[in-house]
Amino acid sequence: MLTIRKRDASGTTAKEADHQPRVVVGEDGGVLGCAFSGTWTTRTVALVDAEMRKIEQRSGFQTLALDLSHIEKMDTAGAWVIDRLVSAFEKQGVKITIQGQSEVASILLGAVGDAVRREPDSGIVGPPNIVIRALEAVGRRVYEMRDDFLAAMNILGATIRGAQMKLGRGHAVNPAAIFNQMDRMGVGAIPVVVLMSAIVGAIVAQQGAYQLSYFGADIFVVDLVGVLILRELGVLMTAIMIAGRSGSAITAEIGSMKMREEVDALKVIGLNPIGVLVFPRLVALVIALPCLTIIANFAALGGGIAAAWLYSDIAPAAFIDRLRVAIDLSTIFAGLIKAPFMAMIIGTIASVEGMKVGGSAESLGQHVTASVVKSIFVVIILDGLFAMFYAAIEF
Template identity: 40%
Template sequence: MSTHADPDISARSDRVAAPVRVTRDGAGWAISGALHIRNLSEAAAELRQLEGVGDTQLDMAQLGHLDTAGAYLLHKLRARIAASGAQLDFSNLQADHQALIDRVGAAMPQPDAVQAPRASVTDVLEGLGRKVAGAGMFLVELVAMLGLFLARLAYLLRRPSEFRLTALVHHCDQVGWKAVPIVALMGFLIGVVLAFQGSVQLRQFGAEIFVVDLIAISILRELGILLTAIIVAGRTASSFTAAIGSMKMREEIDAMRTLAIDPATALFVPRILALLITLPILGAIANVMGLFGGAMMAWIELGISPGMFMTRLLEDTSVDHVLVGFVKAPVFAMIIGVIGCHAGMQVGGNAESLGAQTSAAVVRAIFMVIVADALFSVFFAIMGI
């Protein structure tokens, strides 16, 4: 018994299995074969020839099978060419192909055209007021965090047995000892730069010896402690935020409260106290290294011997400059520690929030340190110190 394949079925199979081809046809292009989901990637590669050729026409008389995926591909191709400023026209479309492409185009979601509202003076003032109110609330939260730290510190002074000395030593090592190399290098280079730039300018007036006063006052009074605080703010504020924020993400702080462990006592006090202890020491290291670098450059560039440099330094540099610098250190330490711990407590339940708060803590700490230094400068100038 012999069987014969239905010729209509065979022809339909050939049309579905035919590979898609896009060829040049006179002034336009022609597509042949089948365009369906099974050969969509090959079809996309073939149709990519039409992009970048300007206005063109695609003859679809030889197009066999077309499904929804193929119609979507043609619709997107026409949209991309239109977006480039050209036009693609389909010619000799079969009725069912035309209807399918039209249905796919009608089903495409269209984004709602949102017209940006014109900002009036009232809107601008409202936005400014919201930002000022937000800044005010942030300062209130920082003051509350500072008050919480002072309250817990006073509590631990009354009950020394509950103080976590091991945590304090650990944070002093992280905040202070491990920051010594970068702080020392920074101080040395600042002294070198001040001496070199000062010598270039003062040599014009024959006042090279005053480079010692320039280096001493600049480093001891301002740059030593300020740049040290900026470096510590970059290292430590981010570290505090990341450590406390990651604990908050993992709900460890909630677990501490469940176990009757106060997070402020266990987390905030050792960190901020470590900054209060180590930042003045780091500032002193920066001052010494700055004077050392300045003395070396003054000796090399101006011929001022180390002995002469030291004599001029001791005779003409007041102790007030040293005190002015060291008075700022505890304030800077408090600012950095409070901002870092506060930002850590603002972290939400995802890594994106942790990264945002860490970056914000560094920016805010550096900004507040510079503002505090400016206020100190104005205050000391008014007081004549």
């Protein structure tokens, strides 16, 4: 058994010796030829490293011809040794010719050569000046706005098309999910909407009565409260509260599902995440926000009546009589028309930010904050656009 092992080991050693890297060098007429053979890998190149360095010291020729046709195997270490030889003679202005290389050898030599010849970093570069940084920040925000707009249009278009619970099928609307979201976003928000609207209505009436009392025009506080609440503040305050309450909840819910890869699981089982997650919430918001706006208008007017009675001695009956003269249907509908558009904006932005959440809790917090801030900002911009549009058409 020992003899057999020695014999096998001897045979293996001989076999490995046949595949060792070799270099045959010859010079003829100003051409230095190098023929490579064997296996040029990390384990074997050390055997020819000294010989390759001796070749690099040679001079007195104009062309270096390399023959790689007999190389059996090569990795990045072998390619680096050969490229080192090539680089040494390229610096001396020697013409290099390579023949017989395989496709793999060509790829390795090219990759190693690019890595070796890549210029090193020129040290630490200082930050650009404040103008460049400001322009860079503006450019990044513009691109982010473009990406958010495209994502919002994708979600909004898919929602308008239909629930699409199954991918490619525009049916299977789930009324239970819609009513559940209406209960959470609409009915659950009534107490805070009523409280905040009543306080705002009372503040507007109190401040208006205080200023108008200097001119003896206390009764016109009714016009101020009625027009301001019904056209602007009622729907705007409601939308802002819904953006902070329901918009953040939508982003947190979708974002947490994205973190736990539940959104990917919906795609795997053939369900459309927009149809399952976004559609019920968006429809519920579009229905709930106008209803909450009506409730907020009544609450704000109630607060205004109480404040006018306390500060200006305007009885509730006189307040209501004057309110009939000060407003008409256009005043009421001017505010209600905005509500569905604001609801779509809040739901769309919240869904987009939820879909952008990464795999960390920090990412979830950042996108929830971004959802609320963006929703409030866009809602205020939309309210201003509606105001200009109403003024243009004299509505």
